[in-house]
Amino acid sequence: MAQPLGPKAEDALDFLATDSLLTEDEVMLRDTVRRYVEEQINPYVGEWFDEGIFPHEEIAKAIGQLGLFGMHLEGYGCAGSSAMMYGLACMETEAGDSGLRSFVSVQGSLAMFPIWAYGSEEQKQEWLPRMAAGEAIGCFGLTEPDSGSDPSSMRTNAKQDPGGDWVLNGAKMWITNGSIADVAVVWARTDEGIRGFVVPTDTEGFSAPKIERKVSLRASVTSELIMDDVRLPAAAVLPGVSSMRGPLSCLNEARFGISFGAVGAARSCYEAALEYAGSREQFGVPISSFQLTQQRLVDFMTRVQQGTLVAYHLGRLKDQGVLGPAQVSFGKRQNVRMALEVAREARSVLGANGITTEYAPARHMNNLESVYTYEGTNEIHTLMMGQAITGQNAFT
Amino acid sequence: MKVVVCVKQIPDPADPGALDPETRTLKRDVKLILDESDSYGVEMGLQLVDNAGGGEVTLVSMAPNNEQSGLRTALAMGAASATLISDTELIGSDALTTAKVLAAAIKDQEPDLVIAGSESSDGYTGTVPEMIAAVLDLPSVTAAKSIEVGGDAIQVQRQTDAGYDVVDCPLPAVISVTAGVVEPRYPSFKGIMAAKSKPLDEKSSADLGFAADAVGWAGSGQEIVDVAEAPQREAGEVIEDDGEAHLKIVEFLENLKVI
Ligand SMILES: Cc1cc2nc3c(=O)[nH]c(=O)nc-3n(C[C@H](O)[C@H](O)[C@H](O)COP(=O)(O)OP(=O)(O)OC[C@H]3O[C@@H](n4cnc5c(N)ncnc54)[C@H](O)[C@@H]3O)c2cc1C
Ligand SMILES: Cc1cc2nc3c(=O)[nH]c(=O)nc-3n(C[C@H](O)[C@H](O)[C@H](O)COP(=O)(O)OP(=O)(O)OC[C@H]3O[C@@H](n4cnc5c(N)ncnc54)[C@H](O)[C@@H]3O)c2cc1C
Numbered sequence: 001m002a003q004p005l006g007p008k009a010e011d012a013l014d015f016l017a018t019d020s021l022l023t024e025d026e027v028m029l030r031d032t033v034r035r036y037v038e039e040q041i042n043p044y045v046g047e048w049f050d051e052g053i054f055p056h057e058e059i060a061k062a063i064g065q066l067g068l069f070g071m072h073l074e075g076y077g078c079a080g081s082s083a084m085m086y087g088l089a090c091m092e093t094e095a096g097d098s099g100l101r102s103f104v105s106v107q108g109s110l111a112m113f114p115i116w117a118y119g120s121e122e123q124k125q126e127w128l129p130r131m132a133a134g135e136a137i138g139c140f141g142l143t144e145p146d147s148g149s150d151p152s153s154m155r156t157n158a159k160q161d162p163g164g165d166w167v168l169n170g171a172k173m174w175i176t177n178g179s180i181a182d183v184a185v186v187w188a189r190t191d192e193g194i195r196g197f198v199v200p201t202d203t204e205g206f207s208a209p210k211i212e213r214k215v216s217l218r219a220s221v222t223s224e225l226i227m228d229d230v231r232l233p234a235a236a237v238l239p240g241v242s243s244m245r246g247p248l249s250c251l252n253e254a255r256f257g258i259s260f261g262a263v264g265a266a267r268s269c270y271e272a273a274l275e276y277a278g279s280r281e282q283f284g285v286p287i288s289s290f291q292l293t294q295q296r297l298v299d300f301m302t303r304v305q306q307g308t309l310v311a312y313h314l315g316r317l318k319d320q321g322v323l324g325p326a327q328v329s330f331g332k333r334q335n336v337r338m339a340l341e342v343a344r345e346a347r348s349v350l351g352a353n354g355i356t357t358e359y360a361p362a363r364h365m366n367n368l369e370s371v372y373t374y375e376g377t378n379e380i381h382t383l384m385m386g387q388a389i390t391g392q393n394a395f396t
Numbered sequence: 397m398k399v400v401v402c403v404k405q406i407p408d409p410a411d412p413g414a415l416d417p418e419t420r421t422l423k424r425d426v427k428l429i430l431d432e433s434d435s436y437g438v439e440m441g442l443q444l445v446d447n448a449g450g451g452e453v454t455l456v457s458m459a460p461n462n463e464q465s466g467l468r469t470a471l472a473m474g475a476a477s478a479t480l481i482s483d484t485e486l487i488g489s490d491a492l493t494t495a496k497v498l499a500a501a502i503k504d505q506e507p508d509l510v511i512a513g514s515e516s517s518d519g520y521t522g523t524v525p526e527m528i529a530a531v532l533d534l535p536s537v538t539a540a541k542s543i544e545v546g547g548d549a550i551q552v553q554r555q556t557d558a559g560y561d562v563v564d565c566p567l568p569a570v571i572s573v574t575a576g577v578v579e580p581r582y583p584s585f586k587g588i589m590a591a592k593s594k595p596l597d598e599k600s601s602a603d604l605g606f607a608a609d610a611v612g613w614a615g616s617g618q619e620i621v622d623v624a625e626a627p628q629r630e631a632g633e634v635i636e637d638d639g640e641a642h643l644k645i646v647e648f649l650e651n652l653k654v655i
Pocket of ligand 2: 403404420424490491498512517
C-alpha cells in the first residue's frame with residue numbers, strides 16, 4: 001500500500017512536532033489540563049457563554065485541586081512550577097475559553113502575584129494558601145472609567161488618617177472576577193505614590209456590581225469596583241512597592257500567560273475548522289477537498305504552529321530569567337492578533353453553523369476581542385516594542 | 397492499609413490499533429497509556445487509604461518495552477510506588493500467564509487488598525483478577541461498585557443486572573472494580589512533579605522466578621489461529637408513519653418475542 005508522503009495524518013495537530021520541545025512532565029501537565037478542559041469545560045461552555053454565566057465555585061475547586069492557581073509561585077500552598085508549565089496551563093485553559101484562562105490568570109498572576117511579591121508575611125499567610133486551593137477568589141483593580149491605557153492617570157486614592165487607618169475612595173472598571181471575589185488588590189494614589197491595597201470585599205463601603213450586556217468574555221465575570229470611604233487597617237497596604245512598577249510587574253506575568261493562551265484559542269478554532277471541513281459535503285465532496293479550503297486550513301495550522309514556537313521560546317527565556325517586558329509584548333501582541341485572525345477565518349469555514357455557540361470559533365472570536373484590548377491593547381504593545389527598537393517614546 | 401492496584405498499560409484507544417499479521421495480536425510498539433478501566437481501581441484504592449487514615453497504594457503492571465507512562469499517570473494521581481514487570485520473554489503471554497506473573501509480584505508486597513479492573517479495554521477477557529485470586533489462594537469478589545473496610549474484612553456492593561449484592565469478604569482479598577463507579581481524580585500539578593521521584597521498581601520474569609519457557613508464547617501455549625472482521629451491521633427496517641406505524645412496531649416487537 002502506498003504511504004502518504006510527508007508527515008502522517010495524525011500530525012495535523014502538531015505539524016512541526018513542537019511536542020519534542022517539551023519535557024515529559026510538561027507534556028503530562030499539558031495533557032492533564034487538556035483532558036480536564038475537554039471533559040469538564042468544553043461540553044458546557046457554549047451554554048455558559050449564551051447565558052452569560054461562569055460557574056466559578058465548581059471551577060475554582062477543580063482548578064485548585066489541579067494546582068493551577070498561582071502555580072508559578074513558590075511556597076504558601078503554591079506549586080512552584082516553571083514559567084513554561086504555567087504557560088502550558090494557560091494554553092489549555094484558553095483552548096476551552098478565554099474566560100476560563102482569565103479566571104486562572106487573574107487569580108494567579110494579578111491577585112496572588114502582588115501579595116506574594118509585595119505583601120507582608122501576614123497577608124501572604126492569610127490569603128495565598130486559600131487562593132491556591134481555590135477557596136478564596138481574588139481580583140485586580142487597576143483600570144478605571146477614565147484611566148485605561150494610561151493607568152498612572154488613576155483617580156482612586158487612599159489617605160491615611162492620624163490613627164493609621166487607610167481610607168479608600170474611587171471606582172475601578174472592567175475588573176475580572178470583581179463580583180465573585182473575596183479579596184481585591186486595588187491600586188490607588190497615595191501621598192507616597194501608587195500603592196496596592198488588599199481589600200476584603202466584605203469591607204463596608206466596597207461594592208462590585210457586575211457589568212452586563214457584554215458580547216465578549218460572556219463566560220467570565222466582569223465588574224465595576226466602587227469604593228466609598230472604605231476604611232482599612234494600616235496593615236492592608238502592600239508594603240513592598242510604591243510605584244507603577246507594582247501593577248506593571250503583575251501585568252507582565254499575566255501577559256506572558258496570554259502569549260500561550262491565545263495560541264490555545266487559535267488551536268481550538270483550527271481543530272474545529274479541520275474537523276468540520278472534513279465532514280461537511282458540498283457539491284458532492286467534503287469541503288476540505290477544495291483548494292480554497294485547504295489554503296485556509298494550512299494557513300491556520302501554520303499560524304498556530306508559529307504561535308506555539310513563539311510561546312515556547314518565551315517560556316524558556318522566562319525560566320532562564322532573561323525575558324524582558326518588550327519581549328513579552330511581542331508574544332502578547334503577535335499571538336493574540338494571530339488568534340483573532342484565525343478565529344474569524346475559521347468561523348467562516350463553518351458557514352452558518354459557524355455563527356452559533358454550538359461550535360467554538362465564534363465564541364473564541366468574540367472573546368479574543370477582549371484579549372486584544374486587555375492587558376495592554378494591541379497598540380500599547382506596538383508602542384512598547386517601538387520604543388524598545390528605536391529608543392523613542394511614542395506614547396504621548 | 398496496604399492496597400495493590402493492578403494497572404494495565406494499553407495503546408491509546410483514540411488511535412486505532414493494528415494487528416500484527418504474524419501473531420494476530422494487537423501491536424503494542426506504540427506509546428502505551430493507563431487503561432481508563434484501571435483509573436477507577438486507582439481512585440478507589442486512594443479513597444480507601446484516605447478513609448483508613450493511613451497506608452498506601454502501590455501499583456503492579458506487566459507491559460512491553462519497559463513502558464512506564466501509564467504507571468506515571470497513576471503515581472501522579474497519588475499512588476506511592478510501582479512495580480513494572482517487563483521483558484521480551486513475556487511477549488505472547490495469555491491471561492493465565494499474566495495472572496501468574498502479576499500474582500508473583502503482588503505476593504512479595506503482602507497487601508491487605510488487591511484491586512483490578514473488571515476487564516481491560518484492549519484484551520477484555522475479564523479473567524485476570526479472578527486468576528490472580530486463584531493463584532494466590534485468596535477470596536475474590538467481582539464487579540464491585542463500592543468497598544467498605546471494617547477491621548480485617550470488607551463489605552462489597554457487587555453490581556448485578558437487577559441491582560447489587562452485598563458481599564462480606566475477609567482480607568486479604570482480590571476485588572475487581574466496575575468501570576465508572578467512582579470519578580477518577582485528575583493528577584494534580586504537585587502529583588505530576590512528585591511522580592518523577594516515586595520508586596518504580598523494574599523486574600523481569602526471571603527476577604520473579606519464572607523460567608523462560610514458563611511465560612510468553614512458550615509458556616502460554618496459545619495461538620491465535622484466525623481473526624475475522626466483525627460482520628457489518630445490516631441496514632435497519634424503516635417504518636414510515638402512515639397512521640398505522642404503531643401497529644407495525646408492535647408486530648415487529650412481538651416477532652422478536654420481546655413483548
Ligand atoms: C473583559 C475585560 C476584562 C478586564 N479585566 C481587567 C481587570 O481584571 N483588571 C483591570 O485593571 N483591568 C481590566 N480590564 C481593562 C483593560 O485592561 C483596559 O480595557 C485596557 O487597558 C484598555 O483601556 P481602555 O479600555 O480604557 O481603553 P483606552 O485606553 O481608552 O484605549 C482606547 C483605544 O485607544 C488606543 N490608545 C490608547 N492610548 C494610545 C496611544 N498612546 N497610542 C495609540 N493608541 C492608543 C487603545 O489602543 C485603544 O484602541 C479588562 C477589560 C476587559 C474588556
Ligand atoms: C483471545 C486473546 C487475544 C489476545 N490478544 C492479544 C493481543 O492482541 N496482543 C497482546 O499483546 N496480548 C493479547 N492477549 C493477551 C492478553 O492481552 C493478556 O493475556 C492480558 O494480560 C489478559 O488480559 P486482559 O486484557 O484480557 O485482562 P482482563 O482480565 O480483561 O483485565 C482485568 C484487569 O486485570 C488487570 N490486568 C490485566 N492485565 C494486566 C497487566 N498486563 N498488568 C497489570 N494488570 C493487568 C487490570 O486491572 C485489568 O483491568 C490475548 C489473549 C487472548 C486470550
